[in-house]
Amino acid sequence: VTYNYKIKIDRRTGEPLNSHCECPAGKGPHGTCKHIAAVMMMLMHFIQTGDVQVEKCCTENLQTFHKPKAFYNDQGSPVKTQNIPSKRKHLDSILDDPRPAKFQNLKGYNDHVRNSLINFCSTSSMDISLRYIYPKVNVTENDCKAIEKCTRKQSKCNEWFSHRKWRLTASRFGEITRMTCRRNKNKLCKTLINSHKIVRKCLLHGKQFESKAICKFEVQKGVKCRPSGLFVRPDFPFLGASPDGIVDGDFLIEVKCPYNGRNDKILPGKCFPFLYRNKSGEIALKEISTYYAQIQGQLFIAKRKYCYFIVYTFVDLFVQVVDYDENFCLNSLVPKLSMFYEKYFRPYLASLL
Template identity: 50%
Template sequence: MADKYKQWSVQRLKCELAQRGAACGGRKINLIERLESYDRNKNFREDPIIIPEPLDVFWPITGFQQLRPEHRKSMPQLTYHQIEQYFLYRMAEDKQMTSDLKALEKGKDLLNGERIFACSMSSDDAHIYLSGIVGAAMKQKLSYNFKIGIDKRTGDPLNSHCECPAGKGPHGTCKHVAAVFLMVESFVEKGNLAVRKGCTDNLQSFHVPKKIYDGKPLAADRIPWKRKHTDEMLEDPRKDKYMKFSSGYSSYIYNCMVNFCSQSSTNISLRYLTPSTSLQVASRDHDYLQQPITEHLVDKAVAVSPKDAKDIEKSTRMQAKSKTWFDERKWRITASRFGDIVKMTCRRDTRKLCCSIYQPKSIITYPIIHGRQHESRAISMFEELTHFKVKKCGLFVSVKYPFLGATPDGLVENDAIVEVKCPYGGRDVDIKPGKKFPFLVESNGKITLKSSHKYYDQIQGQLYISGRKLCYFIVYTFCDILILKLEYDEEYCVFSLLPKLEIFYKKHFRPYVASCL
């Protein structure tokens, strides 16, 4: 190689060095030595790292059928928890967290906007394959093809691919894939197949009348016209002496109108000329009552009969995936907040506490995500160790204290509940009382739950409201599991916990909810 470089001109040597990113100064012999050194050391660069292409997942080409209601029986159970887990963690060996939850929110918007144009299904012995078209969010004429693979036995999402830039497979997590997963979840659970129908799939509608306005009547000058009206167009034709009435005469006309409507149950347009009063203002007109009207409405809204309580529990067993679960919890104090109320001091801002109960913010943190992800695993290990079967449950509502509610993590037989805790700080250590597990204490050589911790108030409240006598308290980490049997403490509940909750409800929470009406 040295003889080769000796035959080169100085200009050619400098060009070669420049291409390799080396200095080009010096005499010819220096240039040759520099090139020889670069040849020996491979241009002083390490071998390039060749990134392999993603695993080529098998996608069937034939055998697809349009997804129809009768396919619901052959679809596995796919839950929102499984979808969230798929979008939360990249399905790779490093288990790197992607927290791609915004795609799920945008996918809901696509689903509600009927942007899934087509969906077909194929299956083999172990997998369910879905293929179809999803429209772009911002462009009407742009759409993307998607492919999805689901485990036929468990319903776990396995693979996904979309033609959009964010959905490259084999584990794409774009909003278009999210919309399809959410559609499948709704289809399996409720039978709702939210695929946009073609124009020939719907009945002709040219003879259907336009939607009739069904709001309350408006005065002509309050109608939101598109054209701007001048004062001349809305000129009042009445004479001046008829346009101005005394306040007493106006009140007389208003009272006559109200009395006539209330006695005859007749609705006349004249009553809409007077703006309606707010509920808060109306409640001040009846200050002679034992409690404000708004608070009476709150009590009436939360009141339940024994049959109503059973129906609520049965209809909310999907918990966070059930709209009814959120609706029934809204005006009630749930067991997870019992500890905050019982431990409340005079320095606590009660209005902020009531706001956090009535309008809880959606907070996504690593401890919360960790608890959601591993709760099912903890219950599975509990079933393996104890040979008990844990059943799902919904929101329990107390008949005697209807403003209280509780949702245990599960039920065991007819007299026990299950409550699971997966502490994020102690996920990699053995379970023992200390900094990682501040809710545990060692007593008489045995580990138990601190009676002063808010978890104790939560569990005692759950036992009282559900009418059960025993709680299996499960603490789960990656390397250990602890199962404690906690019995119902009737004396503590009746003489301490419930009176404090009732006082808080009547003195703080009920007035706050009433002020939001």
């Protein structure tokens, strides 16, 4: 708030004759408010010193609150390298170059040395424990055949567990490829290593009735199924697949015996969420199901074209021929599995060594 004031002073004696201020306490003709007093004190100071200090009040300045603090850099502005004077010329005359004359000041020599050092470091930068894993999974075509033959008893033989230990196996492909960024990768790797230690009702039920499902399938289709071991590919040695059997040359079989629907007719729904009705009204396996990823992984690794997908209950049997989906395998399934193996699974294996 600003107040106007009037003061009348005797020129000879300097005494105030009358005073008036707009504030309530300074009404004239002889006002005595603090505003009048401040003006009189300022006049007195001016007469004595000849100097008047005038300062703006806080309300006359621009707003200073609600403003971020100014950044203060005590290091100063960085100096560009182009502005730094070079001492190279002076050093060349002082320091002795031990290289033979023919190797001095060669064009591109500095880049050559730098690249050689970088390349040398890159060849030896891998953790030795990671390199140790390669011999465990690398196989030839003959090795693949031998592994499949010696592991046909699957969970009933030690070789099957031994060869699976260092690999991602088809039964977990769906889980791996569908994992989200929030999934704990170390826990997933741990379950992949220790999957044989998991005992559940559904798994025991599946093992118990798998052979009955295969027998019923053989009678219904008039075919003969032989046991299958662990399939491995030389070009993707870190992947493995153990189908439930092989029919003829190009057919694999994969059997599912759902525990929850063991007494039901096989229809899409709560007990069989992996099934749906296609446009023709036929029951079929969902392509977004983890079972689909498992079957496609088996076909890719075993280099087969077809798979009999069999669902067995005590009252029903469902069979579907699933074709090999090359586009799905090469453009989605295998790249995701390769990324997971390199980024998470192999380092986890190395940590166990």
